[in-house]
Amino acid sequence: MADNVLSLKNLDVGFPGMTIVHDLNLDVADGAFVSLLGPSGSGKSTVLRTVAGLLPALGGRIVLEGGDITTLPPERRNVGIVFQNYALFPTMTAFENIAFALRVAKKPQAEIERRVHEVAAMAGITDQLDKKPANMSGGQQQRVAIARALVTGSRVLLFDEPLSNLDAKVRASMRQEIKRLQTELGFTAIFVTHDQEDALTMSDVIVVLNHGRIEQIGDGRTLYRKPATPFICEFIGVSNELAPPLAARLLGRDIKGRSFVRLEDVVLGAAEGIPARVNHVEFLGAYSRIDLDVEGHALSAMLIGDPLPEPGSSVSLAVRPGAAHIFAEATP
Template sequence: MTIAEAGPVRGQGFLSLQALTRRYHDFVAVDAVDLDVAKGEFVSLLGPSGCGKTTTLRMIAGLVPASDGRIVVAGRDITAMPTYRRDMGLVFQSYALFPHMTVAGNVAFGLEMRGLPKAEIRTRVAEAIAMVRLDGREDRKPGQLSGGQQQRVALARALVIRPSILLLDEPLSNLDAKLREEMRNEIRDIQRRLGTTAIFVTHDQDEALTMSDRVVVMNHGHIEQIGTPEDLYERPASPFVAAFVGRTNRLEGVQQGATVTVSGLAIEAPIPKSGPVEVLVRPHRVHVAPHGAPPPAGRNRVDGTIRRATYAGNVVQYEIDAGSVTLTAEAATAGIGGLIPVGTAVTAAWAVEDTLVFGRPS
């Protein structure tokens, strides 16, 4: 049975996960996940190890059976359909190339298994190899290629079958930082050009934010939040999302009205409320100025001393000792000699609207 032959089922998206669940005896790896993905959309599943993102992708692929729930593609229930009937292309973290086959042979494999005419296979393989910029390497074996080139072969092999959905399971984690950035741009460009629906699993926030139309943040088998990269970063739904999607300062205090008291410090919150709260502030939103300098209106301020200055190339990370609390601030580097020396008295300030406040248990 193919997707086209499966019985019709109502779903909100081109790909619809409906209360999708996976149990391993008493352990629930994925707990009633609901997700609708539009046709042509690039959606990333983001979260720490063990959050259920890879298990979710493997259920979509049919590599792991669902314990409960349904997987619907184009209005058809494919939950019980075998993997080879699902019309999906898979790209794995380990590339999973056949070492005895050439580049062309690896790319052609899926088409040969489908019994396509040889002339059509040759044409589509040539197109796929050109698409991932491996022209002239058709006769090489995987062992003769770099890691980035092997990943391109894996991508071409997945796309050459023209799948309805492309599934990518942490495909860039084995690459160095520069090549990883290059490959994520290439994957996104190819996906946009082809209009293929894509589900991308990653634990890397930069990959998720830069590549995705929407990001699904998962934790302990649950979805914490679904949104655009901007939504997740600027309007996180929970402290977990705020801390996982970007770096944060985390402070605990008690709020009364618009004022949060944190270890004797008064911090203005953007929304009045009452009770115990957790305050989160992005380090790059914290401005560091000489001690006593008046901050612009509408800003929180904390006086302290530079305890550590870490030069990271494009930014400097400052650790500020404010007595009862410690803050981290990030600033763009300003050339040689631009570091603020350790021990310097400073004022850390940030906009009130950049103060994220979440309630916490008493």
């Protein structure tokens, strides 16, 4: 990949007297789509706001395109921000919303016109420029928000959970739209979200935060296939945690620590399996979820296609070899 456009070095973020994230190190490559993923309270938004300059850094450095921006005010950092709910000014037209930063910087009118139209054309909202936010669809509002963040020539856009209040369908199309704009326009995106689908679908790199610590950094596939901690294992995808006796039975050896197995790695109807009883079958379209009782322990499996076992029937099950994730005791 190309050079790093943004680096966080030993960054401490939070509020005076209350550090939320300690000693954060992160390099973001130019043109990458990086998600900060974590449950609420994990500190992901605080990191974003510190990078944006809305909160002062408590320690460490923020380097953007080779320059130290740790102490610069927000407007001089050359990063664009797309806010939760977009924060478009309801009293201004799309044009004025986009032009806001240029007007603040006292750019000449001709330049403002040119740059707003340029960025509006890129975002595909040229014919919306005279409308006010209340008269635009959610998608159009999002494009205005992105255009507004891009207009000053920022190469790095920070997204502060912009999709958090949308329903699933709209959310999916907004995701595609953000990703499309990011690919077409080539900006670097730092995207804060608590939704793993957001992160998995759009990101090149996902940074998972929990309780102010980085749990793991990697692309979606790595996080899913090779979770570094039990937290990741439970937070991304759906896993069964195996109780020690069950783990011993299924994996054929004693396990010290915690072990997890993903739903799709539980094989039903295996030749050399352990008997289990089907408690409940949940049909979900492309696949079905089967809840089982294995010697008194609950376990779920995923089944693609028909036929489905009847509730109450018995099946034999096994774990796909090598699919279990095992974490030594020391890991919390």
